[in-house]
Amino acid sequence: MKERTITFAAYLLFFAVVFALPLALNSFWTNRIAVYLVYAICAVGISLSWGYAGILSLGQGLFFGIGAYMIAMSLTLAVPDNNPVPQFMLLNMEPNALRDLCCVTPGSFLWEPFRYLSIGILAGIVVPCVIAAALGYVMFKRRTSGVYVSIITLALALIGQMLIINNQPLTGGFNGLADLAPLSVGGVEFDPYGKSVYYLVAAVLLIVVLLSRLVVSTRLGHVLKAVREDDSRVRYLGYNVESYKLFIYCLSAAVAGVAGLLFAVTSEFASPSLMSTSFSISMVIWAALGGRGSLLGACVGALIVNFIGSVASENAALQPVWPIVLGLMFVLVVLVMPEGIAGIAKSWVAKPRQPRSLKEVTQ
Amino acid sequence: MNAIPNTFRSDMNLGTEPVLRTKDLTVKFDGFAAVNNVNLTVSRGELRVIIGANGAGKSTLLDLLCGKTLPTEGEVWLRDRNITGIGEAAIARSGVGRKFQTPSVFKEMTVLENLQVASNRRTGVFANLFSWRPPRPTEVEAEVASRTGLSGVLNRRASELSHGQLQWLELAMVLSQDPQIVLLDEPAAGMTAAETDKTAQLLLDLAGSHTVLVIEHDMAFVKRICRKITVMHQGAILAEGTASEIERNQAVVEAYLGSATLSHA
8 A cells, every 4th residue: 555655656746747847948948858758658668568568679669650750741741832742752753743642753642641630640559559460460479579579570660761761752761751830739739849749748648657557557467467477377377478468569559659649749850760770779778777667667767868868968078978878877777777767766665574473484 | 104184085976077088199209209199087076196207298298288288199178178279378268277397476476466367267358458456355266375375475475485385376376267177297396394295185175176187206295195096107108096006016116117206105
């Protein structure tokens, strides 16, 4: 009971700070912190699959990137200059092609549905989910686990990145999509440098954290905990372990997709670098530092690492050293404190429990 | 030598209704038959022990029964259902509970949580997504916990338990699955003498209400818990009978000549 109260207090404190922060920030930092909160959503996704089910995906960037691209397509078309076709397509079109989304460049018709923002948003969640389901089905059915899952997901993210770079007429290629309209829903315009986007991201983070918390506290979350410890034992208790892994993997892909959506809104671009290996690994580092077994810990990890990283990148002496420091911190965390910051916090709070009686010891 | 009454249970109490049957069960690894043509029938309420030297194929036989290993030939039937090759989870759901030799429990979870994962008979993802873990043990969970002497430690983490308690916890988990047959791989392995006594008593309690198949090589333990023994040798069944019949069986004695297994009995 006491532990639960403390956990609740920790969540309350975190979100109180998150929601109060913009009052003290200028527009630049409001935007930066909003991006970090987006990263925190990503870290929650990692924590769900890795922390709660032992599936270490090194390809979350793929889902994040897809989420970003899906809404970026809608927001690209929302710029008046980009009607009827985005500018980059004009640069890539055949000389006598029709200037319409149907056929300006090969495959450009795929953009057609993204005229509707709602489809862009929906696709940013559904597409990652479907890809994760297909990949997960193949992987888990074959009982792929551990480092092999990491390698396969990493490879898939690289494939995604290559596909985007190599299909410039369709995707904007290496440049990505950078000419975006601000998000506007029901007449309300979200300004990336104002409080509106910040609160949008913060509210989504709150919802994602609460829903995730809800999921892991059901019986399903319980079975997943068992799966993380010993998946074959769970099988002999009658559970189809594959379905459980598939579920949590899809959920974490959807969460990464949501984060991607918000990233495009907050940062006003989507680019293939979002699917890079280093970015996917960064996400894992945030979750590991914060504590992968704790949703809140993962959030805090993402915020701290990115905040320090941002401060370091403004200092000429620190900038080249920061990636090395980050790498060393990761190694240190893995070796010395596998529960991360959340683990340290927990051990401060929890006193070692004494057995109630001698009988309990000898029983 | 021990305080446990080796009460005689007449064969009349043992049903004749077969719960588990194997038909010509064979598994070959690179041509070597680890289990060779085994036809085994275990009846309802029976407490059957399989003995045999290391490498005789005992554990492999259990692996075949619970689906961990696929047979090269032959079938496994649970009552009137062919459970060969339907997958570990489906075999477990159809009523085969297995306890492994080294205690396989979830150490990061409490004793009660372990039992709850095991006793939950709704195994689908979405059934569990929309249900909560009750804070208190159900009747079944409370019963198996008291049977295995774990009632007092329900809220302890499994990692804090002794080796013997871990073995009992896994046994309790298997029992809470309410299986048709319980497969136990050396349930007293690594236990102290007192713990072994308790385990023997536990198994005697189970017989009758449960159908139990035990693998064991400690002959003193075997003689205390069972009426009927199956002897395996080089993957095949060598003999079947009561302890005294087995000890008098010439083939068994020859197969074990020089082996300490029977001479210590």
